Amino acid sequence: MTEHVLAAIDGSRFSEGVCDYAAWASLALSAPLSFVHVVDNHSQVPDEHNLSGNLRFGARERLMKELSELDEQRAKVNREQGKLMLEAAKARAVEGGVNDPVTRQLNGTLVETLVELEKDIRLLVVGKRGETAHQASGHLGSNLERAVREMHRPILMVPKTFKQPEKVLIAFDGSKTARKGVEMLARSPLFAGAECHVLIVGADTVEPRLQLGWALSTLHDAGHKAEGAIRAGDVDDALQTYEGEHGIDLLVMGAYGHSRIRHLLVGSTTTAMLRSSRIPVLILR
Incomplete structure (x- = not known):
């Protein structure tokens, strides 16, 4: 498979910058462009210990079932939102001159997924912070730090707004x-x-x-x-x-x-x- 520029897309304010820098890199390198959105289905169910002291057994079972159903609904919403983000990213890249960018939605955790894909990556483009990160300007996404440490491909960390590097x-x-x-x-x-x-x-x-x-x-x-x-x-x-x-x-x-x-x-x-x-x-x- 031809090595490609891979852009990690999420719901953060950095996604437009990721899209534009990835499109620029794809055109400059004459490399295919792929967008990926990773859906983390890890369930955030409260610790049972926190429930057992406050609820009767039956009530606790019902609550755990409802929480599980909510997690399923949340995962479905995340998948649908991800598909819309990927479609928007593809349209933006095509408008910027990229020919037929590929979109992929995968399940898992972001860094582990990127590591699995890296053999086909020429350049990884990521935002400075992800959608779940604290929005203070001084925060750096933990996924970025982990990707830097664990991956062996060039990584381009980008701001919110694109500027042609001169x-x-x-x-x-x-x-x-x-x-x-x-x-x-x-x-x-x-x-x-x-x-x-x-x-x-x-x-x-x-x-x-x-x-x-x-x-x-x-x-x-x-x-x-x-x-x-x-x-x-x-x-x-x-x-x-x-x-x-x-x-x-x-x-x-x-x-x-x-x-x-x-x-x-x-x-x-x-x-x-x-x-x-x-x-x-x-x-x-």
């Missing part, structure tokens, strides 16, 4: 993954014509300068306008400051590295960086 920043630390990221950025049709920036966070010494020089040369040789810098300080602060100074539209990061950037995606700083980002973040493995 200036792309890669967080670079000289690691094998980061070098692959630069090479991917240089040759990927996803970033054809984009202005590329490279940022190293750390001491401005000989080795980082050599690493930066290699990255910029790789991008220049591929025909990109490219510039970069070495900045001291906290990684996420340095990245955000650079983004603001240069009007960056999309951030590229490796999920693993050997410097402080490593901690962005293997520790608590993961949440802080992805939470605070107002632009799409492409996470590479």
